[in-house]
Amino acid sequence: MKDNSESIFNMVLASTVHDMKNSLSMLGESLNLILSQVDPELLDEKTKDYHGVVQYESARVNNSLMQLLALYKFENEQLPFNPSYHNLSDFLEEQKLRHIPLLDAKSIDCEIDVDEEIEGIFDECLLSTVLENVIGNAIRYTKSAIKISCSQQQNTVIEIADDGPGYPEQMIVLAGDYMHGINQSTGSTGLGLFFAKKIASLHKHKEQIGCIRLSNGGELGGGRFELIIP
Amino acid sequence: MIFTLAKKNTLIVEDFAEFARSVRAMLHSMGATDVEIVYNAEDAVEACKRKKYDVILSDYNLGPKKDGQQLLEELSKNGHLKSSCIFLMLTAENTTAMVMGAVEFQPDGYLAKPFNGNLLKSRLQKASEKKHVMESVNRAMSNRQWQQALDEIKEVMPKNKKYKMSCLRSRYKALRELKKYNEAFELASEITSQRAIPWAMEAVGEIFYLQEKYEKARDVFRNMTKEFPMSLEGYDWLAKIQQQLGEPLEAQATLQKALEKSPKALQRQKTLGAVAEQNNDSMVMTQAYRNAVKYGKNSAFASPDEYIKLTSAISQQLSKDDNTDSNRLINEVEGLFVNLEKNFVANETTSIRSNVAKAGFHKACNEDDKAEKYLQKTEHLVEKLEEQITPAVSLELNSALSKLGRDELAESILDEAIQQNLDDPEFISKAAKLSNNSELIAQCKQASQYNLKAINLFQKNNYPEAIKYFEGAHKLSPHNINIGLNYVQVLLKQIQSNGGDLKELPVAEKILGKLPTLNGEDSRYARYSELNRLVQLMVQKTSN
Incomplete structure (x- = not known):
């Protein structure tokens, strides 16, 4: 039977995550409540900015937590993987809903372009975590708009596009191949893309394996993230 | 149909008060007026x-006692939820593990924090829509009206593409319960031929099992544990089939693997304990039942079983004299007996088991006097047993x-059980190996055959012939309650169809009078009650 210390660590990990998540939830909600009580006329740009910062950063911390936890489980063959049929329109609408406070705070336009009927086969929970990170990043770097779209031929391709400066060359080439050191200017560790690639690769069908692809340009002229699952 | 919280009662169960208040605020902004909060x-x-x-x-995490899933199980099991109630589980971690486990009692949705x-509104809306659309199907399913469920699904599915998978899943279950195995198999394998979806894979394996194609079933579940290593149902099934195929050591290893991934599973720990007992592996048996007691603490499914088994496993260890920590073990057992009494209402069976376990424990500690005391208590209880x-x-x-060393008592308990359960071939074959009463076993097998034959005749309305066979069965096994009730029922039918000729009545009365007592909770009590009432009615008529 497995070592007892491992299961103790698991329990500590789980309850710490629970605790941290509660704190983060409180941060976000408290701020929303405070702001909702202030007359919108009185909110200057700077305050709105700070609102955006709190939302964004706490969402980032939360998301990083989730990814770390998932990666830890993945390494220990303890990551539950439950693929099922899901309506993509519903799924992507929900992903947008998660970010509404931030989208509103920064006045970013978010369009969803998905056929209402199409379904994909994926683990809803894991893809949620991936997209939360990607969309969060898009919001951070975009100028004014984000577009979430999905198309389906042989594979299901979910695309997140923004009209920001786009991805640096290095990122496009590596595309999650390994986690590089902390990029001083952006604070990015590459965790998000590393995680996205791992989760994508869990989705297999016959010889096809899921993957991610980064590019620049696209419809909105900024960065483009594609998640391709069979 | 717009979902509104305006006239609805909402309950928030959340141990973190601040968060509970923030959720309430969210609900208020959706128009909710009646929102209560509890903290555990x-x-x-x-x-x-x-x-x-x-x-x-x-919330799934509710502090040191019951968690959200256990709460849901308890509420469902004890009928405290109305069928239209929407139950959402708020979770801090990846919910997939929970979705895959505990299939019987699932919430209407999971919501990962923070949200x-x-x-929240979107989820509530979706859950409400789904419940509304699936209402007739779900009602038929929970009432176990399988054909009705199939009809409802036929109506609902074409109009609701969104719920196709849910419908298919229910359809599979209904077909399986109706024993339409071929159709059920077709349904599941059509899905798996396109994609590896865990529940459909499990369904395919399950049908193989029900059709007794054990080797094929084993292959399916082996694949399932490979492809979905965190799907614990796969391991449970694999272990079950390995036992069926006479591979108890492999079954034990499979269960241990599953428990490594998810130890907090009461039923699985108990199953491991039972398999380990079969394999004479007292170390694993002890640890498994220890875990069962530990994880059963907050579960609505805890029972005296795991306590009794654990005391027995530890007693076994104590009886091997080479124990360095025998004091600790002795304290543990004494604690278990105390908790057993504290946590469970003592019915007759549990009292007997407990006294026997205590006798075994004192014997293992070389305290023969105390052992004898409990054995005498046991004898007394068995005598009074109803x-x-x-x-x-x-x-x-x-x-x-x-x-x-109480062979006579042991035999008498087993013999009575053999008589009462002669239509349970698995039990009879185990009992036959232990019983010294080969004549009894033979009689019971014969009685079972007569009973089946008689039922067949009864269904064809051939009452006189049915009576002959029930009489034969009853003679061979006079204590068997089912046979007794069947016999009386046919006699009454005969009287009714004979236009009131009451010659069979005294026989019926005598049989009912001599049957072992049924307590009110026995599922046959209602039937017994009704037959008794009819007999008494007829008896009164004759005395007028």
Whole structure:
């Protein structure tokens, strides 16, 4: 039977995550409540900015937590993987809903372009975590708009596009191949893309394996993230 | 159909007060007016006894006692939820593991924290829509009206593409319950031929098992554990089939693997304990039942079983004199007996098991006097015994009492169980190996055959012939309650169809009078009651 210390660590990990998540939830909600009580006329740009910062950063911390936890489980063959049929329109609408406070705070336009009927086969929970990170990043770097779209031929391709400066060359080439050191200017560790690639690769069908692809340009002229699952 | 919280009762179950308040604020902004908060599962149960809520939002983590899933199980099991109630589980971690496990009692949805009001609203709306559309299907399913469910699904599915998978899943279950195995198999394998979806894979394996194609079933579940290593159902099935195929050591290894991934599973720990006992692996047996006791603490499914088995496993260890920590073990067993009495209402069976276990424990500690005391208590209890001892418990008592030198008592308990359960071939074959009463076994097998034949004749309305066979069965096994009730029922039918000729009446009366007592909770009590009433009515007519 497995070592007892491992299961103790698991329990500590789980309850710490629970605790941290509660704190983060409180941060976000408290701020929303405070702001909702202030007359919108009185909110200057700077305050709105700070609102955006709190939302964004706490969402980032939360998301990083989730990814770390998932990666830890993945390494220990303890990551539950439950693929099922899901309506993509519903799924992507929900992903947008998660970010509404931030989208509103920064006045970013978010369009969803998905056929209402199409379904994909994926683990809803894991893809949620991936997209939360990607969309969060898009919001951070975009100028004014984000577009979430999905198309389906042989594979299901979910695309997140923004009209920001786009991805640096290095990122496009590596595309999650390994986690590089902390990029001083952006604070990015590459965790998000590393995680996205791992989760994508869990989705297999016959010889096809899921993957991610980064590019620049696209419809909105900024960065483009594609998640391709069979 | 717009979802509104305006006239609905909502309950929030959340141990973190600040968060509970923020959720309430979200609900208020959706128009909710009646929102209550409780901080733990126990209070939630009390609240649900008093009021039937329309919406329950419960955190999965609720502190050291019952968690959200255990709460849901308890509320469902004890009928405290109205069928239209929407139960959402709020979770801090990846919910997939929970979705895959505990299939029987699933919430209407999971919501990972942190979430905002928009997401909550969207989820509630979706859950409400789904419940509304699937209402007739779900009702038929929970009433076990399988054909009705199939009809409803036929109506609902074409119009609701969104719920196709849910419908297929219910359809599979209904077909399986109706024993339409070929159709069920087709349904599941059509899905798996396109994609590897865990529930469909499990369904394919399950049908193989039900059709007794054990090797094929084993292959399916082996693949399932490879492809979905965190899907614990795969391991459970694999272990079950390995046992069926006479591979108990492999079964034990499979269960241990599953428990490594998810130890907090009461039933799985108990199954491991039982398999380890079969394999004479007392170390694993002890640890498994220890875990069962530990994880059963907050579960609505805890039972005296795991306590009794654990005391017995530890007693076995104590009887091997080479123990350095025997004091600790002795304290543990004494603690278990105390908790057993504290946590469970003592019915007759549990009292007997407990006294036998205590006798075994004192014997293992070389305290023969105390052992004798408990054995005498046991004899006294068995004499007074009115309720029926289940097959599994009768085997347990037979084994324990034989080891303690009370062969006659052991045999009498087993013999009674054999008579009562002669239509349980698995039990009879186990009992036959332990019983010294080969004549009894032969009689019971014969009685079972007569009973089946008689039932067949009864269904064809051939009452005189049916009576002959029931008489034969009853003679061979006079204590068997089912046969007795069947016999009386046919006699009454005969009287009715004979236009009132009451010659069979005294026989019926005598049989009913001599049957072992049924307690009110026995599933046959209603039937017994009704037959008795009819007989008494007829008896009164004759005396007028």
